[in-house]
Amino acid sequence: MRYTTAGESHGPEEIAIIEGIPAGLHITEEDINVQLARRQHAYGRGGRQLIETDTVTFLSGVRHEVTLGSPITLNVHNDDHNHWAAIMAPNTPATHENSARKVMRPRPGHADLVGGMKYRHQADLRNVLERSSARETVMRVAVGAVAKKLLAEIGVDVHGFVLNVGPAKGDASQIAQYKSLAELRAVTESFPTRALDAETDAKIREVIDQTKLNRDTVGGTVEVIAVGVPVGLGSYVSADEKLDAKIARAIVGINAFKGVEFGGGFENKDKFGSEIIDEIFWDEARGFYRGSDNMGGFEGGMTTGEAVIVKGVVKPIPTLYQPMQSVDIDTHENHRASTERSDTTAVTAAAVIAEAMVAIELAKAVLDKFDADSLDRMKEQVAAYRDEILRF
Ligand SMILES: Cc1cc2nc3c(=O)[nH]c(=O)nc-3n(C[C@H](O)[C@H](O)[C@H](O)COP(=O)(O)O)c2cc1C
Numbered sequence: 001m002r003y004t005t006a007g008e009s010h011g012p013e014e015i016a017i018i019e020g021i022p023a024g025l026h027i028t029e030e031d032i033n034v035q036l037a038r039r040q041h042a043y044g045r046g047g048r049q050l051i052e053t054d055t056v057t058f059l060s061g062v063r064h065e066v067t068l069g070s071p072i073t074l075n076v077h078n079d080d081h082n083h084w085a086a087i088m089a090p091n092t093p094a095t096h097e098n099s100a101r102k103v104m105r106p107r108p109g110h111a112d113l114v115g116g117m118k119y120r121h122q123a124d125l126r127n128v129l130e131r132s133s134a135r136e137t138v139m140r141v142a143v144g145a146v147a148k149k150l151l152a153e154i155g156v157d158v159h160g161f162v163l164n165v166g167p168a169k170g171d172a173s174q175i176a177q178y179k180s181l182a183e184l185r186a187v188t189e190s191f192p193t194r195a196l197d198a199e200t201d202a203k204i205r206e207v208i209d210q211t212k213l214n215r216d217t218v219g220g221t222v223e224v225i226a227v228g229v230p231v232g233l234g235s236y237v238s239a240d241e242k243l244d245a246k247i248a249r250a251i252v253g254i255n256a257f258k259g260v261e262f263g264g265g266f267e268n269k270d271k272f273g274s275e276i277i278d279e280i281f282w283d284e285a286r287g288f289y290r291g292s293d294n295m296g297g298f299e300g301g302m303t304t305g306e307a308v309i310v311k312g313v314v315k316p317i318p319t320l321y322q323p324m325q326s327v328d329i330d331t332h333e334n335h336r337a338s339t340e341r342s343d344t345t346a347v348t349a350a351a352v353i354a355e356a357m358v359a360i361e362l363a364k365a366v367l368d369k370f371d372a373d374s375l376d377r378m379k380e381q382v383a384a385y386r387d388e389i390l391r392f
């Protein structure tokens with residue numbers, strides 16, 4: 001499976017093309033729209049989300065709600081494009097009027113300055129901004145929704161949620177507190193916040209509200225948990241086949257993510273080996289299993305069969321309503337950076353995006369390992385493999 005996305009933030013459409021999804025997967029636009037809504041309506045977002053109604057259209061690869069095995073094209077319309085049609089027009093030469101919203105003062109913390117230097121966009125840094133915007137993540141969530149549907153067919157369930165925002169502490173992995181991922185989902189699905197308990201939920205909302213009043217932005221930590229993952233996805237034999245490494249790349253590839261960890265993560269460094277190594281047990285029903293999951297479901301770059309637990313750190317987003325110091329790329333004079341309207345935090349939406357990225361990497365690994373032409377054949381192979389592993 002591979003995918004690509006295309007689209008500018010204020011252009012007419014966002015597009016994704018996915019190749020390698022087996023024939024025979026039941027999927028509807030609504031399956032995807034549910035996930036898009038979780039991203040779009042996350043707490044702490046700005047005015048743009050009041051304009052958009054993120055819904056997907058299938059343009060290829062799906063017939064009568066079933067995948068054909070051919071490339072799947074997904075499309076989400078940018079409703080805001082109406083307000084930008086002249087400025088984004090692909091077929092009209094630049095004029096004084098349609099270049100009205102030029103960006104000449106790069107926004108610190110964005111791709112503006114380096115992207116401008118790299119692509120020689122010295123006439124207008126909007127040419128960088130439009131694609132570097134996290135608007136593109138709407139398509140990653142759409143692709144992730146297809147991946148989640150595929151994974152559900154083999155009993156893999158992936159869920160992402162917010163652990164903390166700003167100084168509201170408490171970023172210990174949550175899975176241990178819950179009997180099942182379904183239970184965890186039941187309490188965290190109610191975005192805007194993780195809602196693990198009413199007090200923390202209220203604290204997180206308060207931090208976001210107060211940050212907005214301060215005309216500032218705030219970061220935080222998200223967690224993604226996947227259960228039902230088969231043993232042995234990824235491989236130790238070559239560095240680029242390690243699945244934990246692929247997931248780390250996929251997480252840090254999301255706009256504004258600055259860190260990633262697995263299981264106990266950075267906290268493991270403060271403990272002794274005897275406290276954190278996941279010991280091996282066996283029983284008839286489960287076969288081999290670990291007594292704990294401090295490694296977040298990976299040994300040697302391969303899934304152990306325990307829950308995959310991934311955390312990501314999201315920076316406070318860079319566009320503030322109190323613009324930061326920058327320099328005009330034309331005059332080289334000091335100026336306040338350009339301001340676009342902005343979210344207060346990306347953390348809440350980022351939990352949904354991180355979930356999508358983990359689902360995509362797990363789905364890719366499953367499709368690499370098993371026959372991926374027909375869904376039924378893939379499921380037969382996965383079942384036979386699970387049975388073999390149980391009897392090891
Ligand atoms: C869901 C989401 C929404 C975002 N919204 C904004 C925003 O409104 N304003 C902003 O300055 N940055 C926002 N960002 C962050 C920028 O896209 C990001 O910081 C920038 O592209 C530079 O990339 P980097 O932080 O990965 O280096 C958002 C990120 C995500 C994931």
Ligand SMILES: C=C(O[C@@H]1CC(C(=O)O)=C[C@@H](OP(=O)(O)O)[C@H]1O)C(=O)O
Pocket residue numbers: 009046047048049052132133134135138255340341342343
């Ligand atoms: C459009 C989305 O997020 C955008 C991501 C973003 C950025 O700089 O990354 C900046 C803002 O763009 P705008 O200036 O158009 O409001 C966000 O709204 C979205 O997530 O759908």
